[in-house]
Amino acid sequence: MNDRTDDVVHAILIGLILVNVGSVILQSVPAWETSYSFAFAVIEIVSVTIFSAEYGLRLWSAPEHTPWQEMHPWRARLHFALQPLSIIDLLAIIPFYAALMTSFDLRTLLLLRLIRFFKLARYSPGLATLFNAIYNERRGLIAASIILAGTVIIAASVMHVIERDAQPDKFGTIPDAIYWAVITLATVGYGDVVPVTGLGKMVASLTAVLGILMLALPVGLLASAFAREIQKRDFIVTWSMVARVPIFAQLEIDDLQEIMDRLHSKYCAQDEIIVHRGEPAEAMYFIATGKVEIELSPKPVTMGPGEFFGEMAILNRSERSATVRALKPSKLLVLDARSQSPHGSQPAHGGPDPESRRSTLKGIAAGLIRWSLNRPPIAIGKPS
Numbered sequence: 001m002n003d004r005t006d007d008v009v010h011a012i013l014i015g016l017i018l019v020n021v022g023s024v025i026l027q028s029v030p031a032w033e034t035s036y037s038f039a040f041a042v043i044e045i046v047s048v049t050i051f052s053a054e055y056g057l058r059l060w061s062a063p064e065h066t067p068w069q070e071m072h073p074w075r076a077r078l079h080f081a082l083q084p085l086s087i088i089d090l091l092a093i094i095p096f097y098a099a100l101m102t103s104f105d106l107r108t109l110l111l112l113r114l115i116r117f118f119k120l121a122r123y124s125p126g127l128a129t130l131f132n133a134i135y136n137e138r139r140g141l142i143a144a145s146i147i148l149a150g151t152v153i154i155a156a157s158v159m160h161v162i163e164r165d166a167q168p169d170k171f172g173t174i175p176d177a178i179y180w181a182v183i184t185l186a187t188v189g190y191g192d193v194v195p196v197t198g199l200g201k202m203v204a205s206l207t208a209v210l211g212i213l214m215l216a217l218p219v220g221l222l223a224s225a226f227a228r229e230i231q232k233r234d235f236i237v238t239w240s241m242v243a244r245v246p247i248f249a250q251l252e253i254d255d256l257q258e259i260m261d262r263l264h265s266k267y268c269a270q271d272e273i274i275v276h277r278g279e280p281a282e283a284m285y286f287i288a289t290g291k292v293e294i295e296l297s298p299k300p301v302t303m304g305p306g307e308f309f310g311e312m313a314i315l316n317r318s319e320r321s322a323t324v325r326a327l328k329p330s331k332l333l334v335l336d337a338r339s340q341s342p343h344g345s346q347p348a349h350g351g352p353d354p355e356s357r358r359s360t361l362k363g364i365a366a367g368l369i370r371w372s373l374n375r376p377p378i379a380i381g382k383p384s
Contacts, residue, residue: 133225156181185211284310290330
């Protein structure tokens, strides 16, 4: 399946998921359920048919997935079925078949259909990244939850002792006081249960402050974990794009590491201008997917996956002598002369050394040109 077809299929599935969630929500309104029962039934049948086909195809093709290729086919399918996203896919279609075969409460099944919303995690890198961050920080989050639970119990017990005589109906037992402790630590404070004694008010104030600290702990853990996952994903995306450029297969590991430190990925829509004629030339570009056109005279040059352009930008201080645009949606890797490698040289005062970086990148560009077996370099930069 090519990238465009893949994007179309994903867009259809995402749209179907959103329609399903909307249908479940609207079906809970009695008047709408009566008036549009046929439409709701059609949406459900079509959705379950497509989701069932999707799950079946994913399950059957699991042995083709790289990590499981060495396994027996049925063992690979079992591994696939036990993956979190696969379990969500299965739970998304079970309510329909359960309604056909059992006498479950339809309102309960209606709620179970909302599980389909979590299928978006398969098609949303952001949601997948968040789930990965939560999983990776599970030990820290469990520890924070234990601390929070302990704080709730202590605050509730102290308030029970202080307020039980003044308000036996609200603080007469520790379970009653736990309700107050939870809403206070969560900084919600509904106001339906409040202390009336002086000492109780002091404890409530301290509990509210502790609530802010307790909630900041898991938020900090998740924020740092999410940032690490984003960095990891960006690296993986860059690496997977590097793997699509044949010329990098010819590089030694040290040279490849030097390039990886300086590369970043760029997505270009169809007809988007990548570089403009006459602008300062500071980068060279590698095409991972898609197609670009270099507007050279007398005839434009078309380039595709595995090729690169703009190397003269690094070899010479120059301005662009041609405009380059994307003929179709393209994924590029950009080797920028302005970027700084973490392994690059630093001047004595500790700041970046542009001349050193440019010299290093000129060596990389010249080496890439020597290693290129398919074509001579296309000069889209003119010497200054």
